[in-house]
Amino acid sequence: MPWLDFTLPNNLGAINVAYLFKPNMTGVYLTFRAFFYGALDAKYGKYLPLYLKNKSRHIREFLEESNRLRDDFVFSMDFSENTAVMKKHSAGTIIAKYYEKGNIPSDEDLIADLNYFLELYQFVIDNYEDKTDLAVDEWIEVLENEEVIDGKMFSILEIMYNMADYSATTGQISQKRGDLGFDEESYNSLIVSNSRKVKEFLDKKPIFNNDGTENFWTRFFYGKKVDGAFQFKMQDNLVEAFGRVDRIDENKEKSESSDIIDGNQKEEQEYGVDIMSGENNYDSFYDYLIKREYLFDKEIIENYLLSLKVKPFAILTGNSGTGKTKLSQLFAQYISENKKDILVDDGDEGYVIVKAKANYSSWANKGWTLNKEDFKNIIPISECEGTFPLEIDGIEGTGSINLLAQLYYDKNNEELINYFKNLYDKNPNQIVDLKINREAIEEFSSDDYFETNGSIVLKQRSNPSAYDKRQWFMSKELFNYLPFKNGYTDCKIIVNGIESSARIRIVPKLTFKKNSTLQEYLKENDGKEVSVDIKVQNFNFKNFKPKWKYDEYDEYLDLEEVENNYKIIPVGANWTENRHIVGYYNVITNEYQDTPAYKLIEKANSCEEPYFLILDEMNLSHVERYFADFLSAIESGEKIPLYGEEELTLPENLFIIGTVNVDETTYMFSPKVLDRANVIEFETYSASDYMNDNIKLSSPSGNIEYLENPLAGKEIREYGIDELREIFSDVVIDDEPFWDVFSYEINSFQTILSKSGFDFGFRVINEIVRFMAVAWEYERKPTKFDNWTRYFDACIKQKMLPKLHGSEKIIGETLEELSNLCSDSVIGTEDMVKYPESFKKLEEMKKILRKQRYVSFIN
Numbered sequence: 001m002p003w004l005d006f007t008l009p010n011n012l013g014a015i016n017v018a019y020l021f022k023p024n025m026t027g028v029y030l031t032f033r034a035f036f037y038g039a040l041d042a043k044y045g046k047y048l049p050l051y052l053k054n055k056s057r058h059i060r061e062f063l064e065e066s067n068r069l070r071d072d073f074v075f076s077m078d079f080s081e082n083t084a085v086m087k088k089h090s091a092g093t094i095i096a097k098y099y100e101k102g103n104i105p106s107d108e109d110l111i112a113d114l115n116y117f118l119e120l121y122q123f124v125i126d127n128y129e130d131k132t133d134l135a136v137d138e139w140i141e142v143l144e145n146e147e148v149i150d151g152k153m154f155s156i157l158e159i160m161y162n163m164a165d166y167s168a169t170t171g172q173i174s175q176k177r178g179d180l181g182f183d184e185e186s187y188n189s190l191i192v193s194n195s196r197k198v199k200e201f202l203d204k205k206p207i208f209n210n211d212g213t214e215n216f217w218t219r220f221f222y223g224k225k226v227d228g229a230f231q232f233k234m235q236d237n238l239v240e241a242f243g244r245v246d247r248i249d250e251n252k253e254k255s256e257s258s259d260i261i262d263g264n265q266k267e268e269q270e271y272g273v274d275i276m277s278g279e280n281n282y283d284s285f286y287d288y289l290i291k292r293e294y295l296f297d298k299e300i301i302e303n304y305l306l307s308l309k310v311k312p313f314a315i316l317t318g319n320s321g322t323g324k325t326k327l328s329q330l331f332a333q334y335i336s337e338n339k340k341d342i343l344v345d346d347g348d349e350g351y352v353i354v355k356a357k358a359n360y361s362s363w364a365n366k367g368w369t370l371n372k373e374d375f376k377n378i379i380p381i382s383e384c385e386g387t388f389p390l391e392i393d394g395i396e397g398t399g400s401i402n403l404l405a406q407l408y409y410d411k412n413n414e415e416l417i418n419y420f421k422n423l424y425d426k427n428p429n430q431i432v433d434l435k436i437n438r439e440a441i442e443e444f445s446s447d448d449y450f451e452t453n454g455s456i457v458l459k460q461r462s463n464p465s466a467y468d469k470r471q472w473f474m475s476k477e478l479f480n481y482l483p484f485k486n487g488y489t490d491c492k493i494i495v496n497g498i499e500s501s502a503r504i505r506i507v508p509k510l511t512f513k514k515n516s517t518l519q520e521y522l523k524e525n526d527g528k529e530v531s532v533d534i535k536v537q538n539f540n541f542k543n544f545k546p547k548w549k550y551d552e553y554d555e556y557l558d559l560e561e562v563e564n565n566y567k568i569i570p571v572g573a574n575w576t577e578n579r580h581i582v583g584y585y586n587v588i589t590n591e592y593q594d595t596p597a598y599k600l601i602e603k604a605n606s607c608e609e610p611y612f613l614i615l616d617e618m619n620l621s622h623v624e625r626y627f628a629d630f631l632s633a634i635e636s637g638e639k640i641p642l643y644g645e646e647e648l649t650l651p652e653n654l655f656i657i658g659t660v661n662v663d664e665t666t667y668m669f670s671p672k673v674l675d676r677a678n679v680i681e682f683e684t685y686s687a688s689d690y691m692n693d694n695i696k697l698s699s700p701s702g703n704i705e706y707l708e709n710p711l712a713g714k715e716i717r718e719y720g721i722d723e724l725r726e727i728f729s730d731v732v733i734d735d736e737p738f739w740d741v742f743s744y745e746i747n748s749f750q751t752i753l754s755k756s757g758f759d760f761g762f763r764v765i766n767e768i769v770r771f772m773a774v775a776w777e778y779e780r781k782p783t784k785f786d787n788w789t790r791y792f793d794a795c796i797k798q799k800m801l802p803k804l805h806g807s808e809k810i811i812g813e814t815l816e817e818l819s820n821l822c823s824d825s826v827i828g829t830e831d832m833v834k835y836p837e838s839f840k841k842l843e844e845m846k847k848i849l850r851k852q853r854y855v856s857f858i859n
Contacts, residue, residue, distance in 0.1 A: 318682030367408030
């Protein structure tokens with residue numbers, strides 16, 4: 001194919017203006033294009049057309065935003081030959097103009113067109129910023145940040161870095177990972193997740209597939225076929241960056257495995273932001289319970305904590321004295337006691353002390369996202385956070401600003417690395433004092449910020465995180481209004497007498513509440529900048545005084561009112577409206593009469609830690625009469641209307657627990673209530689076993705840190721069925737796709753329950769799948785989910801069976817069919833049933849039905 005091109009000096013790579021003639025010479029294109037050559041073809045392989053198409057698309061969007069496109073431009077070229085080379089030429093088209101043979105314009109018009117194309121070319125060179133690929137420094141920044149590139153992804157990159165030509169097939173990666181004790185077959189969801197975080201963290205443009213969907217692999221890799229197998233190669237800048245950061249020893253990356261120590265299973269933990277990082281004298285919540293002589297089966301603990309992740313409303317039922325209220329109270333106390341305000345100055349040395357966990361990141365990534373509560377009396381983080389009205393391109397919503405505090409120490413400090421590694425090997429939950437020099441903290445703070453004057457207006461680029469997860473890493477423009485410097489500040493740290501240089505920074509994050517109109521708008525404008533107007537009346541920094549001295553801090557603690565993070569509210573038999581919970585307007589005093597529950601909810605709205613509202617003996621009154629507004633708000637996310645125009649928000653960190661005792665003085669729950677909660681039944685232990693210490697219990701053994709943080713992964717509450725399906729896309733059961741087996745099982749139960757009018761709809765299905773998703777996360781995301789029946793058993797009992805009630809004529813046959821389905825005749829014996837807890841409950845209900853001719857789940 002004949003061509004003639006014009007290339008100007010530039011730093012944007014292979015772009016130029018060219019005349020490209022059709023092979024049959026019936027016409028010619030004047031094109032401004034992203035072109036390719038042999039070395040580029042060899043580098044990108046399969047992904048070259050995507051590279052060309054995305055580069056041309058992003059430059060074209062820039063020209064469009066600059067109002068420099070004309071109506072006579074075309075954006076693809078048709079060479080009448082569908083060869084691979086022609087496809088690549090067409091893929092690189094930024095803009096083009098076509099001249100047909102026999103209809104060529106005048107020389108003056110041809111020259112004018114060429115000059116305009118060259119002007120556009122120069123304009124792009126001078127003004128366009130490539131926001132697709134990462135520079136070496138950008139790769140270093142994300143590789144050092146465990147919240148962007150997690151440990152498993154780092155391990156995969158390390159494997160490839162040590163391979164010839166920095167290349168590997170997925171089979172080779174699986175083999176290497178297998179040598180480390182991991183059983184994996186697919187890395188798609190992992191790479192997609194990490195690539196998405198890289199894009200959001202650095203505000204990069206999306207990379208699109210030919211069908212318009214987003215491509216994430218090419219952020220990291222080139223791709224080509226080698227000896228019949230598809231091989232991935234690390235991007236050049238990624239290779240260079242990887243060689244300049246400390247690499248993790250893959251033989252020590254055991255976040256998904258366990259070690260046997262003294263005959264006991266020592267479970268490794270997942271690592272990330274930990275809301276409970278603080279002084280911790282207990283290995284786990286289970287340990288906390290045992291030391292207080294409370295006995296709960298591990299499945300009860302797991303089911304309770306997993307249920308809180310799926311929905312902030314749970315119902316606990318069982319005989320009086322089985323520990324329903326106590327479990328909720330103790331968990332709230334456990335969280336409160338293990339999250340302390342840690343803030344002191346180390347006397348004359350000029351250091352302040354925060355806390356750091358000896359976790360995997362402490363030695364592998366040489367740093368942490370520290371608990372910002374440690375800083376609340378050093379720098380005014382909490383004064384910069386909160387929930388505010390906002391507008392995005394004029395669409396109203398409600399958003400929250402949250403700040404993360406990140407610190408990384410010298411990657412060459414072997415003494416400190418070994419110190420944390422040794423602690424980690426002994427106990428990854430250990431907490432140590434981390435001293436930061438006071439001068440750096442003072443330098444980190446800044447008085448050079450603007451008053452908000454009612455709002456902060458930022459430019460943010462819409463991306464999938466914004467419209468799917470409702471969250472952004474915020475534009476650096478926000479630092480114009482914050483009392484902190486943008487970027488890292490150098491500091492000195494001391495840990496156990498070991499000194500090191502380090503860096504510390506604040507990372508701002510914006511989240512907004514579920515808003516279908518706004519999310520749809522952001523999705524339609526994916527990749528484009530939008531205006532975010534946050535209605536902040538003013539941040540209040542003027543009265544903030546850091547607590548530098550021991551005596552000042554002790555005095556502060558003495559004066560501070562200590563409030564519990566939970567309230568136990570006994571439900572009265574006369575409750576007929578919500579005023580018993582949220583209060584009422586007193587027309588006599590002309591004031592709003594609040595309640596302990598109202599104060600707890602208001603406190604939860606001003607903080608980020610978990611708060612627990614425990615409604616004891618919830619069914620002493622008709623639940624629907626006093627709790628209807630709460631049920632609606634939990635489901636919709638809308639506010640609860642109060643007196644006049646006042647409204648009460650139920651924040652995401654508020655958990656409502658209802659306990660149920662069943663006797664002749666209580667009321668049954670309606671399907672509306674049961675549909676909206678996980679119903680967890682507490683069993684009564686044998687008196688003989690209890691008195692003679694014959695109750696043998698085991699502790700939860702999955703990802704304990706994830707399990708015990710009720711706010712970790714809370715975005716799962718908003719996931720729809722498509723997102724949930726994607727989570728399990730690579731998971732199998734006995735070589736069959738998990739999703740196929742799982743959906744068949746749910747449908748089997750739905751079919752049986754529908755015969756007697758107890759079937760369930762989308763809400764219950766979604767919540768069951770969400771429960772399975774958090775259980776899979778707790779099990780450390782196995783590719784083969786062998787233990788799935790244990791969790792689906794819990795779903796059957798907690799979500800499907802609670803609505804069952806009626807006479808033998810109504811539900812007798814249904815109970816029998818459900819029991820048979822749970823026992824699974826293929827398995828055979830009663831002690832080998834497929835879903836043992838549900839089977840046991842159904843057999844009990846059948847027995848009661850035969851005796852009393854009527855039965856319900858809660859009786």
